[in-house]
Amino acid sequence: MASKEDIQRHKDNYRAAARAQQEAEEAAMPISREHLAGLFDHLDAALGREPCQHTLRLTRLFLTSHSLPEATVVPWLGQYGGYCDCEVLANVEDRWGE
Structure with missing residues (x-):
């Protein structure tokens, strides 16, 4: 079973990846x-x-x-x-x- 720290680290990594994806998509927008x-x-x-x-x-x-x-x-x-x-x-x- 994963520890609370492992679960929190996984959640933090997921959120960081989602934020990076959002930022990349926004940077590629051809319209303001x-x-x-x-x-x-x-x-x-x-x-x-x-x-x-x-x-x-x-x-x-x-x-x-x-x-x-x-x-x-x-x-x-x-x-x-x-x-x-x-x-x-x-x-x-x-x-x-x-």
Whole structure:
């Protein structure tokens, strides 16, 4: 049976690895946290007025209007399940929202 110290050391190592992973993912973000929050707000408002067309039309409009690099942001959103506007709001916000 593992000692309390071994269990605590394992927990500390796990937390440190999770923190390092989070920091690495955040450093690789092609969009700032502020712009990402703005995208979520934009999609929330727009999808409240009209249903999702299951495209990234609204997302692309936001990126273009803020001169953000669509070629890198769109694939990054897809890594987190953001394949259409409503999925960006549901999946990406779930992972990267406040």
